[in-house]
Amino acid sequence: MSTRIEFESTKKKAIDTARTRLLIGGALMAAAFFVVGVRLFDVVVFNANDNLRRAAAREIVRPSTMSRADIVDRNGTLLATNLRTASLYANPHKISDPDIAAARIAQVLPDVSEEVLAAKLAADKSFVWVRRNLTPRQKFLVNHLGIPGLDFQDEEQRVYPHGHLAAHIVGFTNVDNVGIAGIEQSMDAAIAGAKEPLRLSVDIRVQQILRQELAAQIEKFKAIGGGGIVMDVRSGEVVAMVSLPDFDPNAPAQAPDETRFNRITLGVYELGSVFKIFNHAIALETGAATLTKRYDATKPIRISRFRISDFHAENRWLTVPEIFEHSSNIGSAKMALDIGTEAQRNYLGHLGLLRRTSIELPEQAQPMYPAQWREINTMTIAYGHGIAVSPLHLASAVAATVNGGILRPATLIRARTPETGGVQVFSAETSDKMRRLLRLVVEKGTGKNAEAPGYLVGGKTGTAEKQVNGSYKRNALISSFVGVFPANAPRFVVYAMLDEPKGIKESYGYATGGWTAAPVVGSVITRMAPLFAITPFDKEAPEIVRALTVNVAATPAARTRSDATN
Amino acid sequence: MISRPTSFVLMALAAAAGGALFHVSFEVSELDDRLATLNRDIRDDRDAIHVLRAEWSFLNQPERLEELARRHLDLVPVSGAQLAGPGALPVRPDVETPDSPARNVLEGLGTAISIQAGAPRAKPDAPERPAVEVAATQDASAGIVPVVASAEPAVTGGDRSLDDVLREITGPGAQ
Numbered sequence: 022m023s024t025r026i027e028f029e030s031t032k033k034k035a036i037d038t039a040r041t042r043l044l045i046g047g048a049l050m051a052a053a054f055f056v057v058g059v060r061l062f063d064v065v066v067f068n069a070n071d072n073l074r075r076a077a078a079r080e081i082v083r084p085s086t087m088s089r090a091d092i093v094d095r096n097g098t099l100l101a102t103n104l105r106t107a108s109l110y111a112n113p114h115k116i117s118d119p120d121i122a123a124a125r126i127a128q129v130l131p132d133v134s135e136e137v138l139a140a141k142l143a144a145d146k147s148f149v150w151v152r153r154n155l156t157p158r159q160k161f162l163v164n165h166l167g168i169p170g171l172d173f174q175d176e177e178q179r180v181y182p183h184g185h186l187a188a189h190i191v192g193f194t195n196v197d198n199v200g201i202a203g204i205e206q207s208m209d210a211a212i213a214g215a216k217e218p219l220r221l222s223v224d225i226r227v228q229q230i231l232r233q234e235l236a237a238q239i240e241k242f243k244a245i246g247g248g249g250i251v252m253d254v255r256s257g258e259v260v261a262m263v264s265l266p267d268f269d270p271n272a273p274a275q276a277p278d279e280t281r282f283n284r285i286t287l288g289v290y291e292l293g294s295v296f297k298i299f300n301h302a303i304a305l306e307t308g309a310a311t312l313t314k315r316y317d318a319t320k321p322i323r324i325s326r327f328r329i330s331d332f333h334a335e336n337r338w339l340t341v342p343e344i345f346e347h348s349s350n351i352g353s354a355k356m357a358l359d360i361g362t363e364a365q366r367n368y369l370g371h372l373g374l375l376r377r378t379s380i381e382l383p384e385q386a387q388p389m390y391p392a393q394w395r396e397i398n399t400m401t402i403a404y405g406h407g408i409a410v411s412p413l414h415l416a417s418a419v420a421a422t423v424n425g426g427i428l429r430p431a432t433l434i435r436a437r438t439p440e441t442g443g444v445q446v447f448s449a450e451t452s453d454k455m456r457r458l459l460r461l462v463v464e465k466g467t468g469k470n471a472e473a474p475g476y477l478v479g480g481k482t483g484t485a486e487k488q489v490n491g492s493y494k495r496n497a498l499i500s501s502f503v504g505v506f507p508a509n510a511p512r513f514v515v516y517a518m519l520d521e522p523k524g525i526k527e528s529y530g531y532a533t534g535g536w537t538a539a540p541v542v543g544s545v546i547t548r549m550a551p552l553f554a555i556t557p558f559d560k561e562a563p564e565i566v567r568a569l570t571v572n573v574a575a576t577p578a579a580r581t582r583s584d585a586t587n
Numbered sequence: 588m589i590s591r592p593t594s595f596v597l598m599a600l601a602a603a604a605g606g607a608l609f610h611v612s613f614e615v616s617e618l619d620d621r622l623a624t625l626n627r628d629i630r631d632d633r634d635a636i637h638v639l640r641a642e643w644s645f646l647n648q649p650e651r652l653e654e655l656a657r658r659h660l661d662l663v664p665v666s667g668a669q670l671a672g673p674g675a676l677p678v679r680p681d682v683e684t685p686d687s688p689a690r691n692v693l694e695g696l697g698t699a700i701s702i703q704a705g706a707p708r709a710k711p712d713a714p715e716r717p718a719v720e721v722a723a724t725q726d727a728s729a730g731i732v733p734v735v736a737s738a739e740p741a742v743t744g745g746d747r748s749l750d751d752v753l754r755e756i757t758g759p760g761a762q
Binding site: 182184186474547551 | 634637638640641642643644645647648649650653664665666667668670671672
């Protein structure tokens, strides 16, 4: 009996032990599951938002990975873009027969030399470039050859679909896609890595019109080059800018150096009589002269070793509008003396003609003007000699003269808030008088060839002799014309310039601005006006006549007074 | 102790949870694969669009369009004499019903002309505009009524359809 009891107690003890161990094991398992449960709850319930956020932050659709943004014109036409290209390389170790491989590759890539390639493929290397930047079709053809050991590397290439057309504006990049000229350089930081295209103020259609007309005239007058600019007078936006000869930005390295020179922004020239616009405007603004005042232009002025004479000499007393109409140097010089050196320099400074422009191009020039502004300088600057500015300077200042007198900085970027700000240089009244004078030149004066029927062109011719080694060359001219239209309420300044045009039979041997550059401005205006929805005007309409007639009917008193001053 | 039916239910639940987990996990990896494929396709399409846009711009070089227009169209650039505002139109005799299409067009133009002429011609988002000058004639929003030039008679190809012209332009002989 006792043994049985003993046995039972032993058995019970073992069961107890087992139960305790099981309990401990079970508790451990329960604890582990509890931890898992808590964590699960934590993840699913407490961190739910966090997870959603993390899921949303994950890039599901990868963004475009082009390293440079596009450049487009004001209407969105593509001017510069990046294309993904494939560059072909080879592992010569894997190429079994270099000669056959080279021959077959040269068949689909004709610009690859078979001999050079065969030598490359036979070299003891594991990497050689065969050709960079293949077109998609070339890539397909190479793949089709099925030669083992060839492979492609993805690269990006900057492409300029319009080639020459906007070369000086857009500029170009180097092989590493860094801008090294034009907008590409000056706006490099804004273009690299950006997603939105950069919108320029340029209109590629006007660009084409200007380039075509200029090129035709350069050809006709055997000029060594030329340039032109179209600027919106209200916003300072450059709508077109051409410098010829030009280059292809897709292959800038192959272009001769002189083609990369931007005559409009980088070239500074003594622009001649077009400066009379500013001389007249300053005289009218300061009250140094009125429209009825008369000056003696009967004989040339002699001052120290200089002699100022007229090209279109009238040899009589001229009123202020007549001085402008006949482009009299003598009259202008005398007006400048009335203005005074100080006022002339101040106003030219206000017009931005003595400092760099703010255009977004790295190719810019500092104007050249006398360090010591003497009386003789004042007189020559009156008709555009002794001061050299870029054509862009001139266009900008002319825009300010005719738009109501407000100078707005020239820009190549499509402005978001145009037509605001700016500096008032001339009064609205002076600006109005200048518009009438400019119209007079085209209607009756030296600029008749710039007339575009219906568009009320106003403008001024300019013919300047080029300085070579300190003396003027009689037969090397910078002939230019600056036009504004419509003259009653100007929208655009159109400037054209020819470098060293030669007189031809058709122009009676003349190579002056009125014969060479004025027709360019006239045709450009005729062709571009419809693009900007500028309705033609009837020049006989009473309100047009009223807006554009120069009021020279002087009162007797005024006449006596002006006579007395001379 | 846990009753037998309860353990069956729990086991069934565990099995279902496991099954669901595997299913979701496989589905996710499948979706990931699809995403990668789609991303690759998107990239390829984007590149292709890029190339096509560049080509479109290249083909729209104004000089080339001018040449094509000269060869294939009986259109010439608009001259100033062809443009007139609605005010210049003669008063028409009132023969049509008040809501005739012509009248509606004229009224539309009346409002269009009041928009300042300096308003940008192209919609800012329009990615490409054929840069041909003759396009200006179709742009009624610019507030201009193109008056058809009667001085320029249609000389050739009066029986050509648009398709014929397009075929000629895009055909191999055109380039």
